[in-house]
Amino acid sequence: MADPIRVLLACPQEAASLDLAAHRRNGEQLQVVGSLKRGEDTFEQCGRFSPDVLLLDVDTLEGNAFQLTKRLVLEHRETAVIFMSSSKEPEDLRRAMLAGAAEYLIKPTEAESVAAAIYDVIEVRAERAGSDPSPRLPVATPAQCKVVAVASGKGGLGKTTIAVNLAACLCTGTESTVTLLGLESGDCGVLLNLAPKHSIAELSAALDEVDLELLEGYATKHESGLTLFTASRGSLGGEASVVTVDCALHVIRLLRESRDYVVVDTPLFQTKQEMVVLEAADEIICVTSSWDLLAVRNTKLFLCMMPEGCQEKTKIVINRADRTDMIRDTHIQKTLGMDISAVIRNDAKVVPKSINVGTPFVVGEEGTSVAQDMVQLTRLVTGSVVAAETHKRRAFKLFG
Ligand SMILES: Nc1ncnc2c1ncn2[C@@H]1O[C@H](COP(=O)(O)OP(=O)(O)O)[C@@H](O)[C@H]1O
Ligand SMILES: [Mg+2]
Incomplete structure (x- = not known):
């Protein structure tokens, strides 16, 4: 069996009700590797757990979710960020996508739909993996300013x-x-x-x-x-x-x-x-x-x-x-x-x-x-x- 998909929860309110391990797809399985409390440093914890997916409740996050996502996309490329938000504003969705979020879920959410979103995101990533032309510019950071x-x-x-x-x-x-x-x-x-x-x-x-x-x-x-x-x-x-x-x-x-x-x-x-x-x-x-x-x-x-x-x-x-x-x-x-x-x-x-x-x-x-x-x-x-x-x-x- 393939390794489980590692999920880090940064959604303190929903964490208890998200029984993700119960939802499988095509022999794949989800594993919750950690659940962050309110106020914990999400960026630091991503470095510690190296999850495949970060489930980020932007309503409870103390800090700017867009900036955090941008940083994660640059510095923890292995982690896909899924936004969970109560906002239906197209502007918020646009900003999330611009920052590099892989998916945007509107709350309230159920374990089944969250699991489905995670599998979809991982599937798309796997498809892209072979042909991903890196958008980054080589030789980018100069030794001095x-x-x-x-x-x-x-x-x-x-x-x-x-x-x-x-x-x-x-x-x-x-x-x-x-x-x-x-x-x-x-x-x-x-x-x-x-x-x-x-x-x-x-x-x-x-x-x-x-x-x-x-x-x-x-x-x-x-x-x-x-x-x-x-x-x-x-x-x-x-x-x-x-x-x-x-x-x-x-x-x-x-x-x-x-x-x-x-x-x-x-x-x-x-x-x-x-x-x-x-x-x-x-x-x-x-x-x-x-x-x-x-x-x-x-x-x-x-x-x-x-x-x-x-x-x-x-x-x-x-x-x-x-x-x-x-x-x-x-x-x-x-x-x-x-x-x-x-x-x-x-x-x-x-x-x-x-x-x-x-x-x-x-x-x-x-x-x-x-x-x-x-x-x-x-x-x-x-x-x-x-x-x-x-x-x-x-x-x-x-x-x-
Ligand atoms: N490559 C471009 N194609 C089309 N319009 C442009 C392009 N570059 C600048 N412009 C237009 O030219 C105008 C002047 O640009 P701006 O950057 O303010 O010039 P400056 O700072 O030199 O005064 C703006 O209205 C902008 O929309
Ligand atoms: Mg000018």
């Missing part, structure tokens, strides 16, 4: 869109700790459907006293595990406060101590002095466009104004690429004197929709071509592909 600044020489080219999706892709596709630092406005919050309560601009007055612990109080957590620090409070109408260069540099210095990746959505620089922030980055993604000469011209001016040493760590990324674009890659490369490292296509449906629902498209629409372009850019950032491989795709994927 990597700070990536997303910048451009002109507004509206997609700097924030790329910064948010890059951060989300790093966070969901790797086991890394990722922070997004929105220096310009509240736009990062909008794209993540978050309304930060604090602006890091508030720290400027007494920077000497700001340590990592104090800074963490200014973080807004996203369900993906990503943390956001922003110049602006509130998602709508939140005034964007100006973050001084010193404040930005101090925050980046502190984040370096505790994160694997820091993605900075930089402001549109007005002066050379503001550009000092770029010196703090390990890599700069310079977003441009092949739409018209203004984008190319302003990108050139931006590259020329950069502090010394910054151009060497800059990668040129064309965003919103479309078959109707008039400026050729060769022209852009010649004008900028740099190669194009990656291309993100224009998708007038997926991108605005993802902004409007507040879910990065690399998470909500990961199967789409524009999301795959972002995955390629993310691979470039993690170092798992080289620029030439990323850019080569344009010829046959965009215009093929």
Whole structure:
């Protein structure tokens, strides 16, 4: 007989009535390996028991079930998480699925239906096991923190869109700790459907006293595990406060101590002095466009104004690429004197929709071509592909 399916119960109210061992299917059997009490550390206990299935009552859980599930999916891949909830809200179901839950059961539940759900989940896992292409990005976690600044020489080219999706892709596709630092406005919050309560601009007055612990109080957590620090409070109408260069540099210095990746959505620089922030980055993604000469011209001016040493760590990324674009890659490369490292296509449906629902498209629409372009850019950032491989795709994927 096959080994029993190991089930860990994190549902104190239902545990007594769930006689799962009595329900068999096709010679398979369920074994309850443990039953957690209210308040017990579910993540830690999963490490201890390594169950095949965690039955999680989200109503009694002390903590955020979505974040817990996300962590489990990343760090205990062997465990499938089944949600038990009294909520019928489609939004809760959506968030559970996004976090990586394998099944969502609405309470009250009976032992028979719970057992059936467990067998179904295990069956699907077994089917996938042979052909599961890992969604994770290889060579993901850098030995030291990597700070990536997303910048451009002109507004509206997609700097924030790329910064948010890059951060989300790093966070969901790797086991890394990722922070997004929105220096310009509240736009990062909008794209993540978050309304930060604090602006890091508030720290400027007494920077000497700001340590990592104090800074963490200014973080807004996203369900993906990503943390956001922003110049602006509130998602709508939140005034964007100006973050001084010193404040930005101090925050980046502190984040370096505790994160694997820091993605900075930089402001549109007005002066050379503001550009000092770029010196703090390990890599700069310079977003441009092949739409018209203004984008190319302003990108050139931006590259020329950069502090010394910054151009060497800059990668040129064309965003919103479309078959109707008039400026050729060769022209852009010649004008900028740099190669194009990656291309993100224009998708007038997926991108605005993802902004409007507040879910990065690399998470909500990961199967789409524009999301795959972002995955390629993310691979470039993690170092798992080289620029030439990323850019080569344009010829046959965009215009093929
Ligand atoms: N790849 C893309 N395809 C389609 N629309 C895009 C794409 N990237 C960005 N956009 C759109 O361009 C607009 C400007 O993007 P945004 O990220 O705010 O630019 P920036 O931060 O550079 O000002 C947004 O309305 C967004 O929907
Ligand atoms: Mg922006």
